[in-house]
Amino acid sequence: xxxxxxxxxxxxxxxxxxxxxxxxxxxxxxxxxxxxxxxxxxxxxxxxxxxxxxxxxxxxxxxxxxxxxxxxxxxxxxxxxxxxxxxxxxxxxxxxxxxxxxxxxxxxxxxxxxxxxxxxxxxxxxxxxxxxxxxxxxxxxxxxxxxxxxxxxxxxxxxxxxxxxxxxxxxxxxxxxxxxxxxxxxxxxxxxxxxxxxxxxxxxxxxxxxxxxxxxxxxxxxxxxxxxxxxxxxxxxxxxxxxxxxxxxxxxxxxxxxxxxxxxxxxxxxxxxxxxxxxxxxxxxxxxxxxxxxxxxxxxxxxxxxxxxxxxxxxxxxxxxxxxx
Ligand code: GLV
Numbered sequence: 148x149x150x151x152x153x154x155x156x157x158x159x160x161x162x163x164x165x166x167x168x169x170x171x172x173x174x175x176x177x178x179x180x181x182x183x184x185x186x187x188x189x190x191x192x193x194x195x196x197x198x199x200x201x202x203x204x205x206x207x208x209x210x211x212x213x214x215x216x217x218x219x220x221x222x223x224x225x226x227x228x229x230x231x232x233x234x235x236x237x238x239x240x241x242x243x244x245x246x247x248x249x250x251x252x253x254x255x256x257x258x259x260x261x262x263x264x265x266x267x268x269x270x271x272x273x274x275x276x277x278x279x280x281x282x283x284x285x286x287x288x289x290x291x292x293x294x295x296x297x298x299x300x301x302x303x304x305x306x307x308x309x310x311x312x313x314x315x316x317x318x319x320x321x322x323x324x325x326x327x328x329x330x331x332x333x334x335x336x337x338x339x340x341x342x343x344x345x346x347x348x349x350x351x352x353x354x355x356x357x358x359x360x361x362x363x364x365x366x367x368x369x370x371x372x373x374x375x376x377x378x379x380x381x382x383x384x385x386x387x388x389x390x391x392x393x394x395x396x397x398x399x400x401x402x403x404x405x406x407x408x409x410x411x412x413x414x415x416x417x418x419x420x421x422x423x424x425x426x427x428x429x430x431x432x433x434x435x436x437x438x439x440x441x442x443x444x445x446x447x448x449x450x451x452x453x454x455x456x457x458x459x460x461x462x463x464x465x466x467x468x469x470x471x472x
Contacts (some may be wrong), residue, residue, distance in 0.1 A: 150194040150457055155181055155202050159221070159446025166197070166450050168221040169457065187211045190380040197221065197451045200433075202415060211234050217456050221449040226385055226391030230466055240466040241452030243445045244303065247436035250308030254435035255383045258407035259296070259312070261352050262379050267429050268298070280394040289350065289377065289404070292316040295300045297349030299342070300384070301327050305355035309334055320345055346373040351381060358385035358437060366390065371397040383435040395421050398428060409435045 154163055154168045156177075166172045175181045180202050181189070189196065190211040198204065200222035201347065209215075209232045219241040233240050261267050264286040272278065272285070275327060288445070296312045298305045298321040309319050313334045320326070320337045322345040330336045338454070339345035342365075346352060352374065356362045366380065367390035374380070382389055391412055397403050405427035411420075414433055422428050436445065452462045465471060 151192060151209070152195045152197060152453060153189040153193040153313060154197045155186075156199050156266035158199075158434060159443055159450075161443055162197070162221075162446035162450035165447065169454055170195070183208065190215050195219065195457070197449050197453060200224055201227055204233070205230050209233050209238060212236060212238060217241060217453055219449045219452040221445045224357055224385060225466060226387070228280045228466075234467040234470065239456065239462065239470050241449065241456075241462050242464050242466060243452075244464050246444050247441050248307045250438045250441040251304045251383055251435040252311055253438075254409065255304070255308045255355075255381060256311040256315070256323055258381050258383070258409065258429060258431075259353065259379070260291055261466055262381065262405050262407045262452045263291050263294075263351065268426060278472045282293040289379070291351075294318070294350035295320060295348055297321070297339075297345045299323075299345070299352065299354035301330060301336070304383070305353075306330055306353065308353060310351065315426075317351075320348060321412075324403050334361055342370070343373055346370055347375070349378060350375065351379045353381040354384045354388050356384055356388060358387045362388050364388070364390040366394070368393040371402055376401060377404050379403065379407070383409045386410040386414060389435055391422070398422070405429075407431075411432055422462055 149171045152166050152172045154172060154174045157174050163172060163174055173312055183203060186208045190208050191213050194214050194216055196218045198218060198220050204218055204227060206229050209229055215238055217239040223242055223244050225240060225242055228240055230240055265286050269286045291316055295318045300308060301309060301321045301323050310332060312319050320339050320344045322339045326338045350400060365388050371393055394406060398406060408428040409431045410433050416423060416430060423430060455461045455463060
């Protein structure tokens with residue numbers, strides 16, 4: 148019997164074609180995610196899912212599964228998946244590490260530059276017809292070179308940001324559970340065992356930790372209060388790592404100077420959310436990995452996880468490998 152694969156978005160046609168040469172494939176042909184009722188229905192009918200980072204594969208979806216053997220996410224983050232329930236039910240979870248870090252780091256560096264040097268703000272003023280005379284003074288920004296970048300997390304993405312920031316002549320400090328001696332030797336990074344100390348010393352703080360119980364709202368009012376009043380916060384990880392209300396207040400009261408958020412909580416952010424209309428805030432729609440090439444390569448890897456599992460009993464990246472043995 149041909150296996151049935153449900154693909155929750157039509158966005159990587161090459162990956163869908165590849166799956167179609169092995170399996171019976173059903174694609175959710177909408178721009179948004181399938182409703183949970185559809186995920187539950189497909190969980191009963193299908194052998195595999197290829198999903199996106201915001202499809203909720205929660206207890207209900209997993210509990211409904213009959214033949215579902217593998218859920219392959221076109222993402223690195225898996226906070227949308229109930230991994231322990233999946234493992235208990237014997238459902239493999241695949242993801243796509245090792246592909247997107249360079250694209251994400253390009254984007255994070257872009258946000259640092261855009262925020263500090265007010266590139267987006269000044270562009271919008273030109274669009275509004277406000278460039279009437281040569282006057283730079285409304286657009287004075289903060290340098291990037293010579294400033295201190297504080298990295299919260301230096302996994303593959305955080306370290307790729309460090310490499311870029313070092314080329315921009317930034318001083319780089321980082322906080323993570325373990326020291327990265329290689330990065331310290333290679334790029335002169337300085338480890339801060341205390342998050343508080345890192346926040347107090349940074350001009351730009353960039354978040355690169357996965358969202359889990361330890362990192363939920365890791366940046367809240369207390370942490371924002373520690374930051375310099377002329378500093379910036381950049382988030383390309385998950386919206387849930389920041390207490391968004393506390394951030395809104397910190398920006399309103401000039402506790403910090405600005406923020407760039409590629410991720411929010413919830414996503415999409417409501418258009419009337421106060422953060423959306425703040426001039427010192429840049430919000431992008433969760434696209435840090437989304438160069439055309441990286442989106443495609445992530446899709447191919449997510450498809451390959453399913454293909455390799457059903458043809459060879461192996462996966463390229465598996466979050467519960469104990470089920471494979
Ligand atoms: C995207 O957000 C990812 O986790 O890959």
